[in-house]
Amino acid sequence: MTPIVQIRELTRVYQQGEIDVTALDNISLDIPDGDFVALMGPSGSGKSTLLHIMAGIDRPTRGSCVVRGVDVAKLSETELAEWRNHHIGFVFQTFNLIPVLTAFENVEMPLLLTGLTASERRAHVEAALELVGLKDRMHHQPRQLSGGQEQRVAIARALVTDPTLIVADEPTGNLDAKSATEVLNLLVALNRDAGKTIIMVTHDPKAAAHARRVLHLEKGELLKDEETPR
């Protein structure tokens, strides 16, 4: 079976004034469907950059990143936006819910761009909130929720469109240990039970241990590809 993500000789160079910063250096990587990958590495090693390129919000300087047969870098900005809506679910460190919207409405946001009717949207949103265990909080605003609950709403928003990939950049970075465990268990369940492909950046080895596979980056290079025992 062809991998869902195929990265070939990917390099990303940032120009910072006179100096070129090589954030990613000639990386090649395959991620099969249904995988749960943790990206680890010291600060500045290029974890977020790699994640952003796979998620179609950044572009490689050289090389290619093909997601389910589509070379992401070849899409125009407008095509890319629509592609993200269909294929990517984002989970951020700082949750990034829209403060003026309820949990329900936040989860509904990505569906507003699809052709679904209001009742179809409602069904999808309720199912997603059910999955993260927050159906009873759907009319709460973000400020009425705990950090862990906010992040679970964000996960519901990420999966409501049934995307190809869920990308999470330090999803537990702003959470206490208990909430972090809840969120990680949720991701594990999504991967194991719903077959979601998840790529998660983390600093925390305990978080990384929840993944099927851990990748280490250092100075923009991929170090080793170790299978973690489940």
Place this chain on the structure above:
Amino acid sequence: MTIAGFILRNALRNKRRLTLTILSVSLSLFLFTTLQTALRELTQPPSTSDSALRLITRHRVSLANVLPEKYQYRIQQVPGVEVVSKFTWFGGIYQDEKNFFPQFAVEPEKIFRIFTEAKVDPLELDAFIKERTACIVGIKTMERFGWKIGDRITLRGTIWDCNPELVIRGVYREGIDETNLFFHHDYFNELMNDLGVTGTFWLRVRDEAAVQPVIDAIDASFRNSDAETKTETERAFQLGFVSMFGNIKMLIGSISTVIVFTMVLVTASTMSMAIRERMRELAVLKAIGFNGRQVFSLILAESFGLAMAGGLLGCVGAWALFSNIDVYKATQGFFIKFDVTPHILASGLLLAGLLGAISCIAPAWASIRMSVVTGLKETD
């Protein structure tokens, strides 16, 4: 939720900002509407088909120069002229200077054949014509001073050295300026010891085709005389009169421009603040699939909505206010009418709409061009 609901939620997120923006836009547009209405009232005297048939003959040099009474016979002979009346601005004071209203010495039996639009009770008109010291007054001035038919009033002359003592015998309404007082030119002449002059002649011609030939004929007839004449239509006459206020049009125009400019600054700064504090949210929207055009539409709709809300409040507020207060009384007779026309309303609202669009373009453009990754790094 719908996209429209989302836009509304964004607009309402900061109540203080919302209130202040709407208030400042609505105040500005209220002022704009008021100024435009004032400008229109000053520069566009009513033009009915009757008024198109009215001509004024005056001294060629200026309105301050008078004409000999006897010109009337020659004017009357000009083909196409139906009626002609002596017509002298009296400009007297009734009790106090602030009680200003226009007064004219006219020929009573002719004046309402010239101002055909005005409505007068035939019995009152008859009484006005028959009594040498009678006068007839527009309804607005009657109401302003609480006068009744039979009341006696004295005008103190300022331009003319005499004080007519008049008795009100009639009231006219509608059609023409309802503030005038008309009294007998003969009585005026008698008080002036048979001076034999008139300020102007007002005449009515047979039909519109006669207007230009009559103008040409009258002015030609007095060329090279001691007092050459200038004959013009009522409309041209009133427009010339308005220019005596100085360049009011330019003044009002420049005030309006300043208002509009201030509004653009206010809304633009509000919108740019609103957008800047939301950079990260906009980046999130883009991450979850909104494209540049859609994000731009969200911002544009919000800005447009805010400006339109303010615009509606200001323009419709002005309209409601001026159609419910007696502007004639409130301005002590300076403005007779104060109609906020559909045209003025529409231009005010158009202005508000444009304002909403223009003021968000720069910040919206900046937020669209910013990459998602940069936007996500923004802190609140």
